[in-house]
Amino acid sequence: MTELVIETSGLRKEFSSRRGRRVAVDRLDLAVPAGGVHGFLGPNGSGKTTTIRMLLGLARATAGEMRLFGEPVPARLPAVLDRIGAVVESPKFSPNFTGRQNLLLLSRSIGVPASRVDAAVETVGLTGRDRDRYKAYSLGMKQRLAIAATLLKEPELLILDEPTNGLDPAGIREIRETVRGLGESGVTVLLSSHILAEVQQVCTSATIIGQGRLLASGPVDELVGRSTAYRVGAPDAAAARRVLTEAGFEVGDGLVVETDTPAAVTQALGAAGIWLTELTPLRRDLESVFLELTAGTELGADR
Structure with missing residues (x-):
């Protein structure tokens, strides 16, 4: 049986609004196998970010169960937190420090050896640019530095929420290559995105949601299907x-x-x-499958 790094069962999240209770995540069953890159896909407003925030203890679930590495969360989140890296919101780096200085400062604060900075910089492809000041970085370089920061503690699971938002084609390609390399190295990556062409190039499996509900999940080849x-x-x-x-x-x-x-x-x-x-x-591509499954779902600010 395949080991699952992330599991949710009947996960539900409701918010209060002027119009009453609003459901952001609705009985979501999520299963992310160990190893490789798993796409977490859905239109804006489908509940991707809310689900990730609940997994990381940043939001409380209304109902349902969640497990990371087999441990129930949030109750046992401290026990597995060192095994997880996440880029969910824009990280705070000092603009006048170099990329390397920012990472060295962070490594000291979390108690990991400075030697890991070199490995993280190399993994995300910033070697040679790590001594440039952060304020001179492009958006793509800033995002890669954010990923490097999560790699300092050598996580087994890396969660990336829309890491290519706002990037130009060159930046998107850089992030894609970084994510692919991490998946091939044995890290389990949960990649939240709505850019399907990019996702299909790096993901081995995927989950598609709409309006907070599970629409499809499995290996990408099975979701796309055999050509006829x-x-x-x-x-x-x-x-x-x-x-x-x-x-x-x-x-x-x-x-x-x-x-x-x-x-x-x-x-x-x-x-x-x-x-x-x-x-x-x-062959149908993942975008075709996505559009078929999510037709009619509401678009808006991601939840």
Whole structure:
């Protein structure tokens, strides 16, 4: 049985508002396996940040159970806190200190050896820029320094809440490479995001939520599913379309064929003397799955 680093069961969070009680998280069952990068996905306002805050003891659950490394939280949170790193809000660094000076100051305050600063800087790709002043850092560099700060205590679980918000494409790529490297090194990463194209490039598994409720969860390959659509290329596209239609295939625009048996496409065209130049599977991406599952959910400030 796969070890679970994060578990929630029936997790619920309600807030009081002028209109009465508002449900932010609704009976959420979350299961994050050990190792790799797990995407925690949902539209803005779907309850991602609220869930993370409850896991870290920053907000109180209305109902339900939570476990980190098998320990019930918040009751046993102090017992596992040293195994967890998190970037949930913008960290406070001294703008006139260098990145290295900020990390050295932090390492002393939490009682870890200064040698870990070098390892953290290298892991997030700031080697050579760690002696620049923090106020001269780009947004991407600031986010990488925030991740480096969490790595000083060598966490087994790293929780990142929308780490690419506000970043330009270069900054997004930097964070993506950092997160991928951490997942490959054995750290379990919970990556909260709504940028699906980025998530699919780094995540091994994912949970999709909407309006505080679980919509889907599992390995990314299973969520995306096996392809049943293929783009067909042939010297005479019109002739290929006619042959495939007569053979009973459903043929769409661009000579896209829906089938569970692509070999039958080759056989039908070959029998008619038409030789393929292309037979490419068209897989759904995670964004397509996400949009299907979250259609109609409200957008707004994340909860």
